[in-house]
Amino acid sequence: xxxxxxxxxxxxxxxxxxxxxxxxxxxxxxxxxxxxxxxxxxxxxxxxxxxxxxxxxxxxxxxxxxxxxxxxxxxxxxxxxxxxxxxxxxxxxxxxxxxxxxxxxxxxxxxxxxxxxxxxxxxxxxxxxxxxxxxxxxxxxxxxxxxxxxxxxxxxxxxxxxxxxxxxxxxxxxxxxxxxxxxxxxxxxxxxxxxxxxxxxxxxxxxxxxxxxxxxxxxxxxxxxxxxxxxxxxxxxxxxxxxxxxxxxxxxxxxxxxxxxxxxxxxxxxxxxxxxxxxxxxxxxxxxxxxxxxxxxxxxxxxxxxxxx
Numbered sequence: 672x673x674x675x676x677x678x679x680x681x682x683x684x685x686x687x688x689x690x691x692x693x694x695x696x697x698x699x700x701x702x703x704x705x706x707x708x709x710x711x712x713x714x715x716x717x718x719x720x721x722x723x724x725x726x727x728x729x730x731x732x733x734x735x736x737x738x739x740x741x742x743x744x745x746x747x748x749x750x751x752x753x754x755x756x757x758x759x760x761x762x763x764x765x766x767x768x769x770x771x772x773x774x775x776x777x778x779x780x781x782x783x784x785x786x787x788x789x790x791x792x793x794x795x796x797x798x799x800x801x802x803x804x805x806x807x808x809x810x811x812x813x814x815x816x817x818x819x820x821x822x823x824x825x826x827x828x829x830x831x832x833x834x835x836x837x838x839x840x841x842x843x844x845x846x847x848x849x850x851x852x853x854x855x856x857x858x859x860x861x862x863x864x865x866x867x868x869x870x871x872x873x874x875x876x877x878x879x880x881x882x883x884x885x886x887x888x889x890x891x892x893x894x895x896x897x898x899x900x901x902x903x904x905x906x907x908x909x910x911x912x913x914x915x916x917x918x919x920x921x922x923x924x925x926x927x928x929x930x931x932x933x934x935x936x937x938x939x940x941x942x943x944x945x946x947x948x949x950x951x952x953x954x955x956x957x958x959x960x961x962x963x964x965x966x967x968x969x970x971x972x973x974x975x976x977x978x979x980x
Contacts, residue, residue, distance in 0.1 A: 690719040690748045692741050694768065695760025697899040699725050699732045702885055705878045706901030708869070728885065728896025731819050734767045741768050745848075762946025769852065769950055771845050773838040778823075779830045786822040798825060806834035816898050844951060851972060852953040856944070861959065866936045873901065874929055879913055886912035900939055904931040 693699065697707040701724045710720055721744050726732055741757060748755040757768055790798055799821050803810040805828055813820045824835040844850055857865070882905045890897050892906040905913075908924040916924070947953060 686718055689754040689756045690721065690744075690751075692744050692748075692755055692757045693720060693722040693759055694737070694741070694757050694764045696732065696734075696737070696764055697896065698723050698760065699737075700728045700896040700899075701726070702888065702890075703728060703881070703896055703899065703902065705873050705876050705881045706899065708873070728890045729894040731895045733819070734764055735772055737764045738767050738772060762943040766946050766950060769844055769850060770841040773840045775827055775835065775838045776831055779826055782826045782829050783822060786825055787818075790818060790822065795821065798822065801825065806836055808836035809834060814898070816892075816903060818893065818898075819895060842951075850952065852950060853972065854947045854953050854955045855958055856955050857958050862940055863937050866940060867933050870901075870929060870933050870936065874925070879905070879925055879928075882909075883913050900935045901932055904928050904935065907931065 691710075695707060697703060698709050699722055700707070703709075709723060714720075715723070722737070722740060725740075741755075745755040745757075757765065759765065786798065795818055796815065799810065799813075799815045802813070802821055802824050806824055809824045813824065815821075827833070827835045827838075878901065882902055885897065885902070892898070892903060892910075897903060897906075905928050908928055913921060913925075
């Protein structure tokens with residue numbers, strides 16, 4: 672993405688001046704390349720990337736883990752006299768990095784284990800409905816399939832008697848950083864069209880085969896990584912992987928999966944803009960089809976990087 676925006680020959684290009692910290696919550700997972708649109712190997716060689724392929728899909732990589740890792744990486748990158756560029760991806764991660772996480776209680780593993788047992792016996796839907804009753808504000812921000820966040824919200828309520836939403840979320844940027852916040856924004860219709868094209872391309876590049884390989888490795892719909900858009904939709908039509916179906920039926924179901932991924936991706940993109948709109952000091956850069964990043968933003972980034980060298 673950075674090469675397309677700045678051009679390899681541009682004086683503002685990040686090569687040798689910056690290192691990328693991935694802020695996409697799903698690019699952290701191994702074996703999930705096509706569906707998460709990871710930067711290709713050539714770009715990763717050109718510019719160092721961090722927090723890509725750091726855990727397997729059956730592990731949880733939380734926002735707090737991201738912030739802790741990103742903070743450490745920022746210090747290391749800065750010590751090398753380079754600029755850390757947090758790039759992505761997941762608005763919740765970026766906002767947590769910029770503004771910090773609310774001071775919620777520490778985890779209670781006994782309560783968490785009990786909730787996990789309940790989820791297995793009663794189903795995650797029962798726990799989500801319970802969360803809707805006791806903390807509707809938190810529930811509406813959590814995907815009904817996100818076991819980790821549902822159980823965490825219930826855990827906070829059980830251990831404190833207070834809903835997770837009652838814990839204040841920081842509204843100002845964190846101290847200790849000089850942030851330069853750039854949001855690349857496209858018009859709704861163009862954005863949706865690009866999402867549709869991207870999903871079509873992912874299927875052409877082998878997304879169904881990648882999903883099948885993950886299932887064959889033993890990863891299920893309950894794994895945190897497999898809850899990502901681009902993977903979870905397959906389970907609706909291929910609960911045990913893509914197998915034992917006629918060619919015609921497989922083709923039909925793959926089209927249904929593709930349409931569902933497009934729908935969920937459009938909804939997610941809209942949600943991401945909502946996250947970014949609430950960040951103080953963010954500089955929104957409107958882009959149109961075929962346009963390069965605006966000169967004013969290039970100058971802003973260049974001046975910022977120059978001030979740190």
